[in-house]
Amino acid sequence: MSIDVNNESGTEVDEQAILDIARYALARMRIHPLSELSVIVVDTDAMEQLHIQWMDLTGPTDVMSFPMDELRPPAKDEEEPPQGLLGDIVLCPEVAKKQGEDAETQHSMDEELQLLTVHGVLHLLGYDHEEPDEKAEMFGLQAAIVDGWRGEHGMTGPSPAPTVS
Numbered sequence: 072m073s074i075d076v077n078n079e080s081g082t083e084v085d086e087q088a089i090l091d092i093a094r095y096a097l098a099r100m101r102i103h104p105l106s107e108l109s110v111i112v113v114d115t116d117a118m119e120q121l122h123i124q125w126m127d128l129t130g131p132t133d134v135m136s137f138p139m140d141e142l143r144p145p146a147k148d149e150e151e152p153p154q155g156l157l158g159d160i161v162l163c164p165e166v167a168k169k170q171g172e173d174a175e176t177q178h179s180m181d182e183e184l185q186l187l188t189v190h191g192v193l194h195l196l197g198y199d200h201e202e203p204d205e206k207a208e209m210f211g212l213q214a215a216i217v218d219g220w221r222g223e224h225g226m227t228g229p230s231p232a233p234t235v236s
Contacts, residue, residue: 072097072104078112082164085181086112089162092185095220096192100144103154108195110160110188118163133166134187136194144196160191189216 074093076086089110097106113121118131125135139158167187168180193209200206 072102073107074110075108076110076112079117080112080114080164082112082114084112084162084164084184088181088185089188091224092217092220093160093188093192095223096189096216097157099216099219100192100196102144102157102196105154106157107155108157108160108192110162110191112162112164112184115163115165118161118166121161131163131166133163133170133183134191134194135161136191137161138195138197157192157195160188160195162187162191185220186213186217189213189220 072094074090074097076090076093078084078086089112093108093110097108098104115131118135119129121135122128122130122132125137126132137159139156162184164180164184167183171178171180171183174183190209190213193213198205198209198212200209
Protein backbone atom coordinates (compact mmCIF):
# COMPACT_ATOMS: atom_id res chain seq x y z
CA MET A 72 0.00 0.00 0.00
CA SER A 73 1.46 3.33 -1.00
CA ILE A 74 0.25 6.03 1.38
CA ASP A 75 1.75 9.50 1.52
CA VAL A 76 1.08 11.83 4.46
CA ASN A 77 1.96 15.45 3.81
CA ASN A 78 1.57 17.86 6.74
CA GLU A 79 1.21 21.41 5.43
CA SER A 80 -0.72 22.67 8.47
CA GLY A 81 2.07 23.97 10.68
CA THR A 82 0.54 21.89 13.51
CA GLU A 83 2.39 18.88 14.88
CA VAL A 84 0.32 15.74 14.29
CA ASP A 85 1.02 12.03 14.71
CA GLU A 86 1.72 11.32 11.04
CA GLN A 87 2.72 7.72 11.76
CA ALA A 88 -0.66 7.00 13.40
CA ILE A 89 -2.48 8.53 10.41
CA LEU A 90 -0.42 6.36 8.08
CA ASP A 91 -0.94 3.23 10.20
CA ILE A 92 -4.70 3.62 10.61
CA ALA A 93 -5.15 4.38 6.90
CA ARG A 94 -3.19 1.24 6.03
CA TYR A 95 -5.23 -0.79 8.54
CA ALA A 96 -8.54 0.54 7.18
CA LEU A 97 -7.60 -0.22 3.57
CA ALA A 98 -6.43 -3.73 4.47
CA ARG A 99 -9.61 -4.36 6.46
CA MET A 100 -11.68 -3.22 3.47
CA ARG A 101 -9.66 -5.61 1.25
CA ILE A 102 -8.28 -2.91 -1.01
CA HIS A 103 -5.49 -4.07 -3.30
CA PRO A 104 -2.10 -3.72 -1.55
CA LEU A 105 -0.63 -1.83 -4.53
CA SER A 106 -3.30 0.89 -4.41
CA GLU A 107 -2.28 4.46 -3.62
CA LEU A 108 -3.62 7.04 -1.18
CA SER A 109 -2.60 10.59 -0.33
CA VAL A 110 -3.37 12.27 3.01
CA ILE A 111 -2.82 16.02 3.24
CA VAL A 112 -3.01 17.92 6.53
CA VAL A 113 -3.85 21.61 6.10
CA ASP A 114 -4.61 24.70 8.19
CA THR A 115 -8.08 26.21 8.55
CA ASP A 116 -7.57 28.79 5.78
CA ALA A 117 -6.63 26.14 3.22
CA MET A 118 -9.47 23.88 4.36
CA GLU A 119 -11.99 26.71 4.12
CA GLN A 120 -10.84 27.46 0.56
CA LEU A 121 -11.34 23.79 -0.40
CA HIS A 122 -14.71 23.71 1.37
CA ILE A 123 -15.90 26.76 -0.57
CA GLN A 124 -14.46 25.58 -3.89
CA TRP A 125 -15.80 22.02 -3.79
CA MET A 126 -18.84 22.14 -1.51
CA ASP A 127 -19.88 25.80 -1.80
CA LEU A 128 -19.90 25.98 2.01
CA THR A 129 -18.15 28.63 4.10
CA GLY A 130 -15.87 27.87 7.02
CA PRO A 131 -13.34 25.10 7.44
CA THR A 132 -14.45 21.50 7.83
CA ASP A 133 -12.76 18.52 9.47
CA VAL A 134 -12.16 16.18 6.52
CA MET A 135 -12.68 16.15 2.78
CA SER A 136 -12.21 13.23 0.39
CA PHE A 137 -11.41 13.42 -3.30
CA PRO A 138 -11.78 10.00 -4.96
CA MET A 139 -9.84 9.19 -8.12
CA ASP A 140 -10.35 5.66 -9.51
CA GLU A 141 -13.58 5.00 -7.56
CA LEU A 142 -12.28 1.77 -6.09
CA ARG A 143 -14.74 -0.24 -4.02
CA PRO A 144 -14.24 -3.06 -1.54
CA PRO A 145 -14.35 -6.33 -3.48
CA ALA A 146 -17.37 -8.61 -3.23
CA LYS A 147 -16.84 -11.58 -0.93
CA ASP A 148 -16.53 -13.92 -3.93
CA GLU A 149 -14.01 -11.75 -5.80
CA GLU A 150 -10.59 -13.33 -5.68
CA GLU A 151 -8.44 -10.29 -6.49
CA PRO A 152 -9.49 -6.71 -5.72
CA PRO A 153 -8.64 -4.13 -8.39
CA GLN A 154 -5.73 -1.82 -7.75
CA GLY A 155 -5.60 1.89 -8.46
CA LEU A 156 -5.32 5.39 -7.15
CA LEU A 157 -7.81 5.86 -4.30
CA GLY A 158 -7.50 9.63 -4.13
CA ASP A 159 -6.83 12.29 -1.52
CA ILE A 160 -7.99 12.80 2.04
CA VAL A 161 -7.58 16.31 3.44
CA LEU A 162 -7.55 16.75 7.22
CA CYS A 163 -7.66 19.90 9.34
CA PRO A 164 -6.08 19.44 12.80
CA GLU A 165 -7.45 22.72 14.18
CA VAL A 166 -11.02 21.60 13.49
CA ALA A 167 -10.19 18.09 14.76
CA LYS A 168 -8.83 19.54 18.03
CA LYS A 169 -12.03 21.51 18.65
CA GLN A 170 -14.23 18.53 17.79
CA GLY A 171 -12.27 16.28 20.14
CA GLU A 172 -12.62 18.81 22.96
CA ASP A 173 -16.35 19.32 22.28
CA ALA A 174 -17.22 15.63 21.89
CA GLU A 175 -19.35 13.87 24.48
CA THR A 176 -16.39 11.56 25.13
CA GLN A 177 -13.58 14.11 25.01
CA HIS A 178 -10.49 12.93 23.18
CA SER A 179 -7.28 14.28 21.72
CA MET A 180 -6.74 15.94 18.37
CA ASP A 181 -4.71 12.93 17.23
CA GLU A 182 -7.52 10.52 18.16
CA GLU A 183 -9.94 12.68 16.19
CA LEU A 184 -7.55 12.76 13.22
CA GLN A 185 -7.39 8.95 13.32
CA LEU A 186 -11.18 8.76 13.27
CA LEU A 187 -11.34 11.31 10.44
CA THR A 188 -8.75 9.37 8.44
CA VAL A 189 -10.95 6.28 8.55
CA HIS A 190 -13.97 8.43 7.72
CA GLY A 191 -12.12 9.82 4.69
CA VAL A 192 -11.06 6.34 3.54
CA LEU A 193 -14.68 5.15 3.70
CA HIS A 194 -15.81 8.15 1.64
CA LEU A 195 -13.15 7.32 -0.97
CA LEU A 196 -14.59 3.81 -1.10
CA GLY A 197 -18.08 5.09 -1.84
CA TYR A 198 -19.63 5.14 1.63
CA ASP A 199 -21.81 8.08 2.59
CA HIS A 200 -23.96 9.23 5.51
CA GLU A 201 -26.70 11.31 3.92
CA GLU A 202 -29.49 8.81 4.64
CA PRO A 203 -30.08 7.21 8.06
CA ASP A 204 -29.34 3.67 6.82
CA GLU A 205 -26.17 4.84 5.06
CA LYS A 206 -25.09 6.69 8.18
CA ALA A 207 -25.64 3.64 10.38
CA GLU A 208 -23.63 1.44 8.01
CA MET A 209 -20.77 3.91 7.54
CA PHE A 210 -20.42 4.95 11.19
CA GLY A 211 -20.71 1.32 12.35
CA LEU A 212 -17.93 0.30 9.99
CA GLN A 213 -15.89 3.34 11.00
CA ALA A 214 -16.18 2.45 14.71
CA ALA A 215 -15.28 -1.20 14.03
CA ILE A 216 -12.16 -0.20 12.09
CA VAL A 217 -11.01 2.37 14.67
CA ASP A 218 -11.69 -0.03 17.56
CA GLY A 219 -9.86 -2.85 15.75
CA TRP A 220 -6.83 -0.67 15.07
CA ARG A 221 -6.79 0.68 18.62
CA GLY A 222 -7.04 -2.87 19.97
CA GLU A 223 -4.08 -4.00 17.89
CA HIS A 224 -2.07 -1.04 19.18
CA GLY A 225 -2.88 -1.69 22.84
CA MET A 226 -5.09 1.36 23.23
CA THR A 227 -7.93 0.92 25.67
CA GLY A 228 -11.48 2.11 25.46
CA PRO A 229 -13.85 2.45 22.54
CA SER A 230 -13.18 4.73 19.60
CA PRO A 231 -14.30 8.32 19.91
CA ALA A 232 -17.92 8.84 18.94
CA PRO A 233 -18.27 10.14 15.39
CA THR A 234 -18.17 13.92 15.38
CA VAL A 235 -18.03 14.41 11.63
CA SER A 236 -20.87 16.14 9.92
